[in-house]
Amino acid sequence: MRGLTSQEAQKRLVEYGPNALPEKPSEPLWQRFLRQFQSPLIYILLFALAVDLGLWLYEGAHGLPLEALAILAILILNATLGTLQEKRSEEALRRLKALAEPMAWVLRDGRFQHLPSREIVPGDVVRLEAGDRIPADGVLLEASGVLVDESLLTGESVPVEKRVRDEVFSGTLLVRGRALMEVSRTGLRSAMGRIAGLLAEMEEEKTPLERRLEAFGHRVARWVMGLAAALVALGFLAEGFSAQVLLFAVALAVAAVPEGLPAVLTLALALGVERMARRKAVVRRLSAVEALGSVTVIATDKTGTLTENRMEVQKVVGPDPQRALLAMVLCNDADLETGAGDPLELGLLRYAARHLNVQQVRHEHPRLSERPFDSAWKYMRVTTPEGSFLKGAPEALIPRLALSPEDKASLLEQAEAYAKEGFRVLALAHGEGEREEGLSFLGFVLLLDPPRPEVPEAVAKVLKAGVRVVMVTGDHPATALAIARQVGIPAEVVATGDEIGELSDEELLEVDVFARVKPEDKLRIVEAFRKAGEVVAMTGDGINDAPALKRADVGVAMGQRGSEVSREVADLVLLDDNFATIVAAIEEGRSIYENIQKFIRFLFSTNLSEVLV
Template sequence: MAIGSPTERTLPPHLAGAEELTQRLEVDPAVGLGSAEAQARLAEHGPNELRPKDPVPLWRRMLAQFQDPLVYLLLVAIAVSVTAWVIEGAEGAPVDAIVIGAILTLNAVLGFVQEAKAENAVAALATMTAASSSVLRDGRPTELPSAELVPGDILLLSEGDAVGADARLLVATGLKVQEAALTGESSATVKSATALSGEVALADRVNMVHKGTAVVEGVGRAVVTTTGMRTEMGDIAALLDRTEQQPSPLQVEIARVSRTLGALVIGIAVVVMATLAFVQGADSAQEWVTILLLGVSLAVAAVPEGLPAILSVVLAIGVRAMARRNAVMKHLHSVETLGSASVICSDKTGTLTRNEMTLRTIVTASGRVELSGTGYAPVGQAVLVPDGDDGGDDDDGDDEALLVEARLVLIGGSIANNATVTEQDGQWVVHGDPTEAAFLVASSKLGEVPERIGHYERRAEAPFTSERKMMSVLAHHDDRAESRIYTKGAADVLLGRCVAQRHGDEIVPLDDVARARITQAVEELSAEGYRTLGVAYRVADEGEAASPDQDVEHHLVLAGLVGIIDPPREEARAAVAAARRAGVRTIMITGDHPATAQRIATDLGIITEGGRAAAGVELERLDDEALVDLVREVSVYARVAPHHKLRIVDALQRDGHVVAMTGDGVNDAPALKSADIGIAMGITGTEVTKEASRMILGDDNFATIVAAIHRGRIIFDNIGKFLRYMMSSNLGEVVTVFFGIVLAGVLGLRDTAAPDALVVPLLATQILWINMVTDSVPALAMGVDPEIDDVMARPPRRPDRPILDRPMWARIVFTGTLMGAVTLLTMDLFLPGGLIEGSESFDMARTAGFTTLVLAQLLNALSSRSAAQSSFHRMFRNPWLWAAIGLVVALQVLVVHVPVMQQAFTTVPLTGTQWLVCLAMASVVLWAQEVVKLAQRVWAGRGPAPLDDAVGG
């Protein structure tokens, strides 16, 4: 029988006893599985994953490239061309059909490769954001990907964990699990390790935790019983139909523009065909085929059908670049929202500060103890500063009383504690809350404290919650034959639960004078930038146990206060300033004392000296409208509960802001989901917050958020660049053909060698060639363009502003019309008659016009890199663009000079002088745009680009 595969004779996990189940699964709950055994079980049971979608075969993915209405038009064009070729005697090869077919195939290959790149990038991001679980392996707590869980693994559960597999609880302390995704119950379920009996519905299996649910409170230990598709969530997944991912606003806009252009250009193509037939006439089947092919090719070339694939590739490349810099976007299209962020609501600890909690001071009834050393290395000394220290004879007695009190503070704080600090490869590593780890490190500095802690046996726990801001532990001391409740928590909250104070070896009542003195000490520590915590205790009553369901935090004796410092990150102040310059406001939200929050916020430049912090109790008194008024003025919030974060986000959004919100605790998940960009902490964040977020911060660093906004703006800028480039270039082709037909007589566009022949400025194959070589390669290169404009010197982009706005459309029309004009003038320059007298053949003139249009589009790529800056500004920053330009020029040389290509595209060789003429005419597009940009910069006072051009308009 396979491990974890019960037979009919075995009880299901929720009905089996814990000991029986662990024996069945062949695991010691105190040690967990060994690494070798875990690997063997993983090979037997497979990854702990829900069944993925069936992979699409390569042939179907390739075939999908042809499933487009415009492609259908080209297929019809091939059929018409072949039919005409057969009617006319099938002499030679059907060149037009072959060329169109080859171009279709090449386009399909390009699309296939682009989609593959985007899919690979998304797969890589999924790996980066994969859920993890804490398990016991080889007797040690280990963090591993949830996909590697196997039956028999011992799960270590704590607040904020996403349950990685179905498991039977062995120990549960105040454990509550949110199971709405599985059972539909809106409230969290209280869990217990007690065995059940009889028929028990899924929602009532309180001794089980299930894959896909979330721990919202408490701690527990469970043995994995089933994984993957054998879990309860797997059963549901097997019943669900596949769901299509909803497109992002950017995708919707691009699709709408493409449809509009498609309808418009098809109409234009019909007009062009009708005009051509009316103006020049069509006397043979071949001429009718030429007209039809031209119209179809024009419609296909004018619509950027490759735009969605290029957009996905550019976003994928940009998001992977962000991930390498510790900003992992879970969805590609969240980049468009990130670039529009106008407010960052950030936690303080670990984000704006270094998250290297160091307990630096202990304040008790007898004085103050200062501890040296920083970080988690247990190295440092203690300096005793008794109250009224004057160097007299009684100083030794004062020191002894102070030492007794300080040791009691650290004993209590270290017992009411779930962190561990271990040395690995010369580095001290914290597992658990860094604030709790600070107590353990300080204990080692004060001597004897770790030994005394060893005399206590923890027997029960009332876990910390954001609402209570305290945690308590019942610990038994065998030598004294007594049990104590040790509590640590927010100093101002804990003080309200205390009735006495420890003074040396005595316990004295806590009168009003003593309370005022303690409150003053809290204020002083907070003003110095310390996070303050209090530690208290009392002797437990007979049979009493610390429990979340029982109020044990009463009639406490205050042992003392501690001041824990978490210094600001050196780079955070610069990041706050950079965000302000970009029009992005920073708001700090913390559970710390208001004075601590003010000090840190002032040091970081979030507020000026004297700026105020709003406390959670103040937020409780405000209705929604008043809160909107408050968030306009206040940028620091202290002593807040998780639901306050949600209200702050909602108020900012009602005020028109695009909000990025950071979070790490399970109760932050609602605020992260509500925010426009929810940002989970990658180091300290819980699995629940990571699932609720759109972005994961790999280094928990505020500067990384600002850098991600910077990168998001660059990516969005690049999208604007290649949109402007593709649209204007395609319009240039439409203008060339349409006005080449309408103004053929004015421009002298006629073949003197065959006066009665049908004449078109560009052939269908030439249009399709231009579309293939100039649309994809340069556009992709522009998608990875480095920063040209100073994107952090402009306000955030308005979310309701379309990417293709009026200024961008104006530039597209101007550039496209100009490209069409210089192409037609180039042809006129070489042809007899028209506006400019020439003497070359029509085939040569058409080849020159064809080449001029290609070169004009390449120069347009250089100009499109910025809406306001000169094309020569940072001209050589993008080697990929120059490589793309070089490739297209080389391909165009082949088309013009290689005989096989000449036959396929009806071209003739050009002389060096003629190439220079084509380049000079094409450069008019570049120089004209330079004049427009110069005028724009002069009009704007040579300042940054106007807001209308902020995204490449």
């Protein structure tokens, strides 16, 4: 196997383009500055400024136009504050993104070369090892004990076993084994690229604050312009054309318009952003801080957001717990010290290490022979001087036990009952010498992806504040329901991805836990809640969460564990991946919203007195 030549790779790079998602060009500073003027209230102030300057020039430009200069100062201050805050947030995200350019071992000109991932083209052969992020879509040419974590793409917390000729996808993680992959799709054609393409077709949504201010601005503009026009008409009827009448109408318009509102809004939101930054949250859009205060529904991902994204043993149940611990250590290829290996096997070792010395046990029980795990037989065997230890799926090991058919059926029912409670169930067995039949049963190991410790308190706070929490995950319904109840989400109704298509929008609103969902299901869920008048915050870290993050009123992405795609479209990025930070953001948003309401009431009371005077 020689791979592509450098010339052929260069030709394909020109044909297919780089293996990277197209980056949105940064908005020029002047364009960003001008965008701050897009508001009906600002339009009235600009109109008043133009009329005031026009009349000043018409009357011979005597003295300084103080009213015009005051309006201009307010407009420039507001636009400058908004522009600077957006720029700072963008720079913080750019620093996060520029941690390191991904590299890959690619077979070129007959030898493996360490190349930037963006230079990979279809037809390249890439070498993958445990811990590598898969750089493009492809097919496995060689696979040795390969397990791939696809949680960023599918939401599934359990790694998937892959064999020769199986397809693997860009953005997923090789957690165990070694492989050679032939690249089939890169850039926008890859799994990650297709989701990015779906995002490009979606329009940017306005936040609740932006929508309310727009409606409020239109109402104020209509009243103010109507009142000014009526005054001008009455003045012209009484006195004929007069600059004084026009000036009076403009003065009335400026007095009626809360000209301080844009500046105070921007300042209040900018201060909120500063406080959020101190709590490890980067706000990408100023108005998103207030939008968090208006949130009525949080649609949260499970894997890695509510949970730690690692399998942990909850308990071991069975007739021989001591030997079960030995099986967990000996029938295991992971290394606890380096953290290398299958996440599930590492979870077994972490549990066993609390009860015995892992290194000492392995030293005292050397391996004589083994049968590695394979999905064809669904178990693993390791033979030591103490006999054979086996671990595997209950349905694969229980038929091999030296028990009566009734006892075997009873054990299978137990395993099924544990699975319905949301556990991942492993069976452990032992046999004398090197054997795989006539075994003695040691016990069941019950594993869960545990909730993050801060989540139950955060969920309780959010529920107390009147915000509904629903779970949206790609995981098994029983697992999702178990975690929902552990973290305190009131979960009664569960719907799977297959059922979502058959439910009406009204029926979707009754669901508390959505399981086995696809990216398009997440979009529909967010849209159904928004259609019902809810203000939706969507949290997530995966590539598969990105379209729904963009469509939600507030998209919240994880900064450390989150995919680049999800961070790009989010309104809020949590640098410490802490779910509890969302609670702080909601509190911050509500306080800002109350301050804005108080200020509008104050402004209108003073402006009304000005108009009456």
